[in-house]
Amino acid sequence: MIRLGTRRSGRVAFISDSPFRRVDPRTKLLLSLGASLAIMYPLQKLMIFMLIYAIFLAWGHLLIEAGRQVWRLKWVLLVLFCIDWWVVGPDLAVSVVLRLIFLAGAFAFFFSTTTTTELRLALEWLRVPYRYAFSISLAFQSVGYLEEQWQMILEAQQSRGAWSPDGSRTNILRRVREMVALTVPAIVLTTKRAWAVTEAAYARGFDSPHYRPYQALKMSRLDLILLALMGFIGAGLVLWKGFIF
Amino acid sequence: MIQADRVSFHYLHADHGLPETSLRVQAGEKWLVSGASGCGKSTLARCLSGLIPHLYRGLLSGEVILNGFLTTETPMWKLAEQAGMLFQNPSAQLLAATVEEEIVFGLEQLGCERAEISKRVAAAMHSFHLEEFRNRAPQTLSDGEKQKLALAAVMARDPKVLILDEPLSMLDITAEQELIQELERASGEGTAAIIFEHRETQLRLLENLNRIELNGNSPPQHTLAPCPSWTPIPPFELRLRNLGVTLGGKRVLDQLDVDFHGGEIVAIVGRNGAGKTTLLRSLAGLQKHDGALNLQGDGEPLQLGLVFQNPDLQLFNASVREEILFHIEQPDPDYYQWLLDVLGLTRYDQAQPLLLSEGEKKRLGLGTVLMRRPRHGILLDEPSLGQDEAHKKTLMDLMQHVAHLGRLVVVTTHDLELARQADRVILLGAEGIAGDGPAAEIFARQDLWKSIGLKRTQEGPLAGLPPTEGK
Numbered sequence: 013m014i015r016l017g018t019r020r021s022g023r024v025a026f027i028s029d030s031p032f033r034r035v036d037p038r039t040k041l042l043l044s045l046g047a048s049l050a051i052m053y054p055l056q057k058l059m060i061f062m063l064i065y066a067i068f069l070a071w072g073h074l075l076i077e078a079g080r081q082v083w084r085l086k087w088v089l090l091v092l093f094c095i096d097w098w099v100v101g102p103d104l105a106v107s108v109v110l111r112l113i114f115l116a117g118a119f120a121f122f123f124s125t126t127t128t129t130e131l132r133l134a135l136e137w138l139r140v141p142y143r144y145a146f147s148i149s150l151a152f153q154s155v156g157y158l159e160e161q162w163q164m165i166l167e168a169q170q171s172r173g174a175w176s177p178d179g180s181r182t183n184i185l186r187r188v189r190e191m192v193a194l195t196v197p198a199i200v201l202t203t204k205r206a207w208a209v210t211e212a213a214y215a216r217g218f219d220s221p222h223y224r225p226y227q228a229l230k231m232s233r234l235d236l237i238l239l240a241l242m243g244f245i246g247a248g249l250v251l252w253k254g255f256i257f
Numbered sequence: 258m259i260q261a262d263r264v265s266f267h268y269l270h271a272d273h274g275l276p277e278t279s280l281r282v283q284a285g286e287k288w289l290v291s292g293a294s295g296c297g298k299s300t301l302a303r304c305l306s307g308l309i310p311h312l313y314r315g316l317l318s319g320e321v322i323l324n325g326f327l328t329t330e331t332p333m334w335k336l337a338e339q340a341g342m343l344f345q346n347p348s349a350q351l352l353a354a355t356v357e358e359e360i361v362f363g364l365e366q367l368g369c370e371r372a373e374i375s376k377r378v379a380a381a382m383h384s385f386h387l388e389e390f391r392n393r394a395p396q397t398l399s400d401g402e403k404q405k406l407a408l409a410a411v412m413a414r415d416p417k418v419l420i421l422d423e424p425l426s427m428l429d430i431t432a433e434q435e436l437i438q439e440l441e442r443a444s445g446e447g448t449a450a451i452i453f454e455h456r457e458t459q460l461r462l463l464e465n466l467n468r469i470e471l472n473g474n475s476p477p478q479h480t481l482a483p484c485p486s487w488t489p490i491p492p493f494e495l496r497l498r499n500l501g502v503t504l505g506g507k508r509v510l511d512q513l514d515v516d517f518h519g520g521e522i523v524a525i526v527g528r529n530g531a532g533k534t535t536l537l538r539s540l541a542g543l544q545k546h547d548g549a550l551n552l553q554g555d556g557e558p559l560q561l562g563l564v565f566q567n568p569d570l571q572l573f574n575a576s577v578r579e580e581i582l583f584h585i586e587q588p589d590p591d592y593y594q595w596l597l598d599v600l601g602l603t604r605y606d607q608a609q610p611l612l613l614s615e616g617e618k619k620r621l622g623l624g625t626v627l628m629r630r631p632r633h634g635i636l637l638d639e640p641s642l643g644q645d646e647a648h649k650k651t652l653m654d655l656m657q658h659v660a661h662l663g664r665l666v667v668v669t670t671h672d673l674e675l676a677r678q679a680d681r682v683i684l685l686g687a688e689g690i691a692g693d694g695p696a697a698e699i700f701a702r703q704d705l706w707k708s709i710g711l712k713r714t715q716e717g718p719l720a721g722l723p724p725t726e727g728k
Binding site: 168181226 | 305306308311312333337338341342344346349350351352353354355358361362363364367368369370371374407410411414442512536538541543565567569570571572575583584590611625626629690707
């Protein structure tokens, strides 16, 4: 899965009950990319499109997940909103933030229902060499591992008094040292993980000329319907007067 | 099958490696390679599998012929078809999104047909009882389950030689016995197995096991000097009532009632995934939980230092001294020196922590916690992992010192030799605590072990161990 949860956080690792699980990853990627083009809409039309897209996500049991992905960007969005408002005005602030929200939500559809293996196969279909496609999918997959390691580093340093969750009570110098206490183990563990995975992959024959994928991508009727729908909506968008301006 | 002639290796930019070693292994043979921490066992494993010289830079001499292929002149993928290797840290070596795909990965590289892959995946999952985890992300498994998965992924490739680096380190005794059965089965089919391991207990059950011991530097055996005193504290009791923890929607601990007392060493033993580490984390205040955790007899807030399994989570300073003394105001030099001596780290006072061996790092991690003198005691998660017998004895002595100071020592372990030296053993199963009492008493109760799924062999759960002595 691309967005892996951790055991500790107890988050859902994968949206397995979504009808989009059955959709070919190539279709999903095209749909996400296609939908993201809607950010070029004027604000009012964008909001109408967002509403339609939200219904689409709700049908796929993905609305909550899309909301989560947007929520993770809350601080970035808040800062952008404030800067835009301060530099230009409220219209631009709302316009930029809404577009970013839509962009994040648009890709929730792809990232929540696609396994890293499917991503790798889709990349291979796009003629990306296997070793690079594997590395990219592994990088996505390692996010969950690294997130868990980070949590464990926090706990380990807290346990020995090298980090305190309540940073406001400590002085700046101590806070900097605490950041070093977190960062060094994170770098060490990430490097070790990268090396360990490399060893493990090569020890299991990675890069063999005999490689043959177990799973194969296959378009179904649902894919064709979705692609046709996308084409229809895309054509509608282009013909809609004032699409861009 | 494997012929290693006068092989030695020195890593670049490191002062350790493999001294000259020769080994000849025939089809179907089982070899146990043992030796003290840092003697070069893992390096030998890498030399035999071909990872040295393909992935490591250094000075290699001698030669290794793996099933007719000279490792220096054969591509790694071809060597991997001959030998399957299991690494020490199962958590870091898993590279797929699901348990099923983890096993599939190696089979894809072999170029197996889809039907053949399905068949082998099903067989490997069945052998290691992984069916229920088929669609789980490997990183969500317990360490023991990860170890089993890594083993399943290796064995599914049906290699002619198995090279297993500490395969038992994370396994409970039932899983150990299952592994031994698998090794016997593979051996019967002509697969050679070379096992690099500190814990020999269950491996003694393997028939016709050959042995080779690598020379290493064991610490001198000595009696510990008296510990510079900690602040005296009144006798205390730590009461857990209805303790429960839910992780990822799964109830890991449920309605746990248990009392701990200052001055005792408690070993928590259980199957992989039973919640042992979660219990330690709850005691350390790092895990949200239901129920109550009350300290009786001491008015101060509960303070227990947790020593993690993986020392790399904690080490970041430029020297061992700085690491141990980090954030310690007015450190006691006598106590610091005593700790270094006890932990066998005296000569590393100014050494860079990240350059120490895994076993040394683990002892340093313990030192960082002990230097803080946690008021009520220490919690150790699998402390004997990667430690040779001599260091295990030192560890036990140290735990006894801390307990004699009136502190509580709680240790989770699969190492039954360590557990039987504790004052008290708690058997933790899926349904909660199955047994709690003096170590000798618990070890005598085969029914309790069986009730939590720890299989009884002909010789009992401590097969291969000397008879239990009463404490």
